Amino acid sequence: MSDSATEIDVDQSRMKISDEVAIQITGMHKWYGSFHVLKDINLTVNQGERIVVCGPSGSGKSTLIRCINRLEEHQQGQILVDNVELTNDLKNIDTVRREVGMVFQHFNLFPHLTVLENCTLAPIWVRKMPKSEAEEIGMRFLETVRIPEQADKFPGQLSGGQQQRVAIARSLCMNPRIMLFDEPTSALDPEMIKEVLEVMIHLAEEGMTMICVTHEMGFARKVANRVIFMDQGEIVEQNEPEEFFNNPKSDRTQLFLSQILSH
Amino acid sequence: MSQTDFGETQAVFTPKPDLPPPAITVGIIGWVRGNLLPDWFNGAMTVLALIGLYFVIPPVVNWALLDAHFVGDSRKACKPNVQIVRDQVVTQATMPDGSTMEVTTSADRIVVPEGVVPNVRWERRMVEGVVRGKGREYAKVVVEKDVVIEGACWVFVGVRFDQFIYGFYPKSERWRPTVVIGIGLLMIIYMLTDGLPHRGRVAMFLLIPFPVIAFFMFSGGVMGMPHVDNSKWGGLVLTIIISSVAITGALPLGVALALGRRSQMPIIRWFCIIVIEFFRSVPMITILFMALVVLPLFLPPGTSFDQLLRVLIGVTIFIAAYTAEVVRGGLAALPTGQYEAANALGLGYWKMMRLIILPQALRIMIPAIVSLFIGIFKDTTLVQIVGLNDLLTMVQLAVTDAQWIGLSKEGYFFCGFVFFIFCFSMSRYSMYLERKLHTGH
Numbered sequence: 001m002s003d004s005a006t007e008i009d010v011d012q013s014r015m016k017i018s019d020e021v022a023i024q025i026t027g028m029h030k031w032y033g034s035f036h037v038l039k040d041i042n043l044t045v046n047q048g049e050r051i052v053v054c055g056p057s058g059s060g061k062s063t064l065i066r067c068i069n070r071l072e073e074h075q076q077g078q079i080l081v082d083n084v085e086l087t088n089d090l091k092n093i094d095t096v097r098r099e100v101g102m103v104f105q106h107f108n109l110f111p112h113l114t115v116l117e118n119c120t121l122a123p124i125w126v127r128k129m130p131k132s133e134a135e136e137i138g139m140r141f142l143e144t145v146r147i148p149e150q151a152d153k154f155p156g157q158l159s160g161g162q163q164q165r166v167a168i169a170r171s172l173c174m175n176p177r178i179m180l181f182d183e184p185t186s187a188l189d190p191e192m193i194k195e196v197l198e199v200m201i202h203l204a205e206e207g208m209t210m211i212c213v214t215h216e217m218g219f220a221r222k223v224a225n226r227v228i229f230m231d232q233g234e235i236v237e238q239n240e241p242e243e244f245f246n247n248p249k250s251d252r253t254q255l256f257l258s259q260i261l262s263h
Numbered sequence: 264m265s266q267t268d269f270g271e272t273q274a275v276f277t278p279k280p281d282l283p284p285p286a287i288t289v290g291i292i293g294w295v296r297g298n299l300l301p302d303w304f305n306g307a308m309t310v311l312a313l314i315g316l317y318f319v320i321p322p323v324v325n326w327a328l329l330d331a332h333f334v335g336d337s338r339k340a341c342k343p344n345v346q347i348v349r350d351q352v353v354t355q356a357t358m359p360d361g362s363t364m365e366v367t368t369s370a371d372r373i374v375v376p377e378g379v380v381p382n383v384r385w386e387r388r389m390v391e392g393v394v395r396g397k398g399r400e401y402a403k404v405v406v407e408k409d410v411v412i413e414g415a416c417w418v419f420v421g422v423r424f425d426q427f428i429y430g431f432y433p434k435s436e437r438w439r440p441t442v443v444i445g446i447g448l449l450m451i452i453y454m455l456t457d458g459l460p461h462r463g464r465v466a467m468f469l470l471i472p473f474p475v476i477a478f479f480m481f482s483g484g485v486m487g488m489p490h491v492d493n494s495k496w497g498g499l500v501l502t503i504i505i506s507s508v509a510i511t512g513a514l515p516l517g518v519a520l521a522l523g524r525r526s527q528m529p530i531i532r533w534f535c536i537i538v539i540e541f542f543r544s545v546p547m548i549t550i551l552f553m554a555l556v557v558l559p560l561f562l563p564p565g566t567s568f569d570q571l572l573r574v575l576i577g578v579t580i581f582i583a584a585y586t587a588e589v590v591r592g593g594l595a596a597l598p599t600g601q602y603e604a605a606n607a608l609g610l611g612y613w614k615m616m617r618l619i620i621l622p623q624a625l626r627i628m629i630p631a632i633v634s635l636f637i638g639i640f641k642d643t644t645l646v647q648i649v650g651l652n653d654l655l656t657m658v659q660l661a662v663t664d665a666q667w668i669g670l671s672k673e674g675y676f677f678c679g680f681v682f683f684i685f686c687f688s689m690s691r692y693s694m695y696l697e698r699k700l701h702t703g704h
Contacts, residue, residue, distance in 0.1 A: 071603050090611075097609040108604035112622050121618060122608035167604075174608060 008198055010222045011205050017225060020047040021080075022178055022209045023068060028077030030063060037063050038074070039233040045211065047177070050204050052220040052241075053213045055230035056256065061213045064230070065180045068211070069100045082177065098126065101171030105183040107163040109155035115142065115166050116151040119173045127174065134173070141169040145199045161192025165199050172203075179203065181212040215260060221245060229253045327676065330384055330414025333421070338666060341416035343383040346374045347409070356394055356402035366394055366404060373409040384412045419670045420677045423661045427677070430497015430652045436489065440500045443480045447473065447507070455692065470511060493571045497652030499681060505578060505653070506640045512579040513639075514632070517586025518625075522616065524591060535587070542584035547642055550577045551649045574646055582639050589631045593624035626700065633693035637686045654678060 023045040030038040037060045045051060053061045066072040067079060070086050070093045079086045081096045110118050119138035123129040129137075142148045145165035147158075155163050164184055171179060181200065185193045197219050204210060204223045214220070220227050220241055227244040229237045229252075237244070237253045245261075248254045287293060300306040332341040350372040355363050373385050388410050394402045420427070429437050447469070454465045481504070484490035496504065523535030542550065554577030555570070562568055597620060605615040625632075647656040658678045662671040 069607055071606060094609055094611070097607060100607075102604075102607040104600060104604065104607075106598075106600050108598075108600035110601065110604070110619055110623075112626065122610065125614050125618060126609045170608070 008201055010201055014205055014207050015048065015050065016207060017046050017048040022047045022082060024080040026078045028067065028074050028079060030067060030072065030074045037233050038067070041077070041235060043235065045209065047209050048207055049209055049226060050224045051211045051226045051228060052224040053211065053228045053230060054215060054220070059230040060233040061230045062182050065182055065211050065213055068180060069097050069102055098174060099176055100178045100180060101174060101176035102180045103164070103167050103171055103182065103184045105186050107167045109163055109167055109170070111155050114152050114154055118155065118166060119170045122174050137173050141172045144172065144202070145169045159192060160188045161195045164188065164196045168199055178209045181210065181214065183213050185214065185216060217245070217261065229256065326413065327415050330412050331417055332382065332414060333417050335418040336422060340418045343411050344379050345381050345383065346376060347371050348374050352406060354404055354406055356404045358402050364402070366402065368392065368394060368404055368406060370406045370408045373411070383414065385409050386412060415673050415676070416670055417673065419667050419673050426498060426661065427654060427657050428499045430501055430657055431495045432491060432497065432500065433495070436483065436491055439480045439483070439488065443477045444500065444503060447477065474508070474511065493569065496571070498657045499654045501651060502643050502653045505575065505643045505646060508575050509578045509582050509639055510636050513582035513586045516579065516583035518590050518621065520583060520587035521590035521594060524587065525594060539584045539587050542581050543588065547581055547645055548648060550581045551645060553577065555649050570649070571651065574649060574651060582635070585635055586632065589628050589635060590624060593628035594620065596627055597623055630693045630697045633689055637689050640685055641682060654681060
């Protein structure tokens, strides 16, 4: 387990958690066919929280965050994002997706568009922003992720770490209130993980509400205010990072941590 | 245990300089070694292929170019202007019992009249013959005989050229198709050339106003241009009209069918599946006959419905069904991450398809779509079955003309050559695109 984040200094001063609820999940179940992937999920995320979700593969952690922007449909229970309920109503889904940004394990940049066009596409076509304004915003966020000089290149010409930073910038251009990260560093070479984590830490310092599925425990310790451990479709344990790592309550959590922290 | 030597480690890492590859793997020598003579089997294949080419290429070049007649305006121009006279020669004949005797026989000799530059080549060949004697006796003789070397008579194609290109379009109005097709070709070339400005606008012009303008130019009846009934359209012009209408119509229709086939809505999905599978499982000739016979049944009685239009509709739907399957392959080949990223950004179905999915799917599928269109261009020759006079039909009409009888070789050669030019350029373009896609982003 790499610990690229441990060398990065984190400024906690602006990471304020408000009382406002950003995401409210109650009694949520999901099945893939007859396979019960998520079982009775209850989770409340306040505005400004930084949550790390970890767990073995197949535990349902990716499915959980994909339910939050309706890339996956849940069959039972309720998900409220910024007080908008996710149902089959396309209007609600659009509203939620406009507020929720997502970063994928495999970046999923649009290979036929330049880096800048990747960033401006959604602001222009979804937010109906004039092109010049969208480009201004695009360049600003490319500066945030520190690759403005790559704006006119195509994604295929960039390294994995650079592509993932573009993917983050692309999401930020929609000015989301919540960011979901689905294993953002798992497909990266060790030398590139740090540059992506730095950008994510920078986002956290700006006060962004974040839910990250990741195995970067250094990142979890330094940035998260809450760590959630999942196994077999259930939330097994959640706690503040210090408590979670030093004093895990469940035997399943202890086993998991001993396995990922032992090397 | 013995000490293992790990070699010397530099304290400061300096990368080794790049060296050029070995000379034997680059340049002409490298190419010949790599492509023609990599091992004994491929070397033997190279030699066999060269021998094959030796037997095919020279006779074809001789017939089509070196011995061919290009100038003139009637069949006479292709007739040899030398005299062939029968000469008496004395030669040895072999009797059935093996004995030989002297016989006199006739043999062709070519004589060039005075003041004439011969327009053909001839050669003296050894020809075997049989001499019948009294009763059943016969003898074998070998005589030398002058034989005129046959060359192509391109005068025929030259005289009929206008008909091959324009069919029965009135002579005085032939500038109209020439202008339309010339401008169309120029715009297509412009659109397909990398790096020129406003290529998108040219494409839009080609797609929407141009076909309408083209129709009025062909059909006339406006702006002082006399009306030309489309039963008179023919030749290469008709071949181009049918294939370009079918191609431009089939692409959007095929995309729509492909999207419909992947739709969540069962009625749309089933409708698209039925259309695609029906048209794909019926031969094109059947479609053409159906367009002629069945289509009128669905129309209100009394409406006369143009024959060419019916054929165009039939052919377009036929190709659209194939295009749909190609596009569906392209859609399926895109990683699901593209759909998810577009969804996560809040793009709706149509925007996602238009901006993200289709541009990529079509780009992957261009080579397959082009090869489909090459097939279509050739399949347009089937329309002669329903009475349209395309290029091949015009050629067939010309070769049965009594004045030019026996020149079918030239006619079909020309027809094949024209098809080759069109199909080969499409194929080269598709290969170029494929290379670009591989090396590009």
